[in-house]
Amino acid sequence: QVQLVQSGSELKKPGASVKVSCKASGDTLTPYPMNWVRQAPGQGLEWMGWINTKTGNPTYAQDFTGRFVFSLDTSVNTAYLQINSLKADDTAVYYCARDFFTLGSYSHAFDMWGQGTMVTVSS
Amino acid sequence: QSVLTQPPSVSGAPGQRVTISCTGSISNIGADFSVHWYQQFPHKAPKLLIYTNRNRPSGVPDRFSASKSGTSASLAITGLQAEDEAVYYCQSYDSSLGGSVFGGGTKVTVL
Numbered sequence: 001q002v003q004l005v006q007s008g009s010e011l012k013k014p015g016a017s018v019k020v021s022c023k024a025s026g027d028t029l030t031p032y033p034m035n036w037v038r039q040a041p042g043q044g045l046e047w048m049g050w051i052n053t054k055t056g057n058p059t060y061a062q063d064f065t066g067r068f069v070f071s072l073d074t075s076v077n078t079a080y081l082q083i084n085s086l087k088a089d090d091t092a093v094y095y096c097a098r099d100f101f102t103l104g105s106y107s108h109a110f111d112m113w114g115q116g117t118m119v120t121v122s123s
Numbered sequence: 124q125s126v127l128t129q130p131p132s133v134s135g136a137p138g139q140r141v142t143i144s145c146t147g148s149i150s151n152i153g154a155d156f157s158v159h160w161y162q163q164f165p166h167k168a169p170k171l172l173i174y175t176n177r178n179r180p181s182g183v184p185d186r187f188s189a190s191k192s193g194t195s196a197s198l199a200i201t202g203l204q205a206e207d208e209a210v211y212y213c214q215s216y217d218s219s220l221g222g223s224v225f226g227g228g229t230k231v232t233v234l
Contacts, residue, residue, distance in 0.1 A: 035223070037169075044125065044212065044225060044226070044227045044228040045161075045163075045169065045212055045214075045225040045228070046225065047214075047222055047223040047224065047225060049222065050222075059221075059222065061220070061222050061223075062220060062221075062222075095168055095169075097169075100171065100174055100180075102174065102175070102178075103175075107157060107159070107174050107175050108157065108159070108216055108223060109157070109159035109171055109174035109175065109214070110159075110161075110169075110171060110214075111171045111174070111180060113168040113169060113170075114168065115168055116168055
């Protein structure tokens with residue numbers, strides 16, 4: 001069974017960094033585009049951007065430039081989200097989500113999601 | 124404020140039909156970019172419900188249907204069931220922003 005398994009909850013202090021992992025099991029990470037989505041407590045979904053798993057090239061949404069870094073380690077089928085200089089506003093659940101390949105192309109719908117990683121930023 | 128606008132909540136009795144609107148603009152839905160819909164239960168990851176405007180992934184009941192017209196899209200749930208109580212999100216691509224955008228979500232309550 002194909003699934004995306006994310007790392008566990010994190011509690012960090014403001015100014016610290018965190019790295020969230022998303023491991024594909026039952027299938028390879030490549031060639032599917034991998035997206036990252038944020039959900040603050042009680043709020044909706046925000047698309048953070050995506051990483052091309054064939055080239056490693058990341059694309060960031062406008063609100064997620066500078067402190068956010070997408071990366072890959074294809075040898076272990078894992079995508080990563082690193083957030084630097086953490087702020088209280090970064091407190092949220094972070095999801096990885098795979099692009100859905102259908103009818104010969106990527107639809108930009110997300111058919112597979114990780115279980116989510118709760119990142120709490122608090123002093 | 125979300126680029127795609129959804130009503131915060133809708134409700135209906137079991138067996139009824141409810142619809143959720145998703146209003147965009149000429150840079151997203153109106154530019155003929157596809158609309159996708161997700162269902163999310165509390166403390167769970169979203170689940171793809173409808174892709175590319177009107178298509179259901181395998182396993183999604185045919186009680187769920189969707190359509191798109193102009194700068195808007197809608198999701199319909201017919202024969203509403205208690206298990207449909209969840210938050211529903213629409214998603215599309217926005218050419219001005221250069222990426223995916225979500226609606227703010229609609230909480231469906233089964234009375």
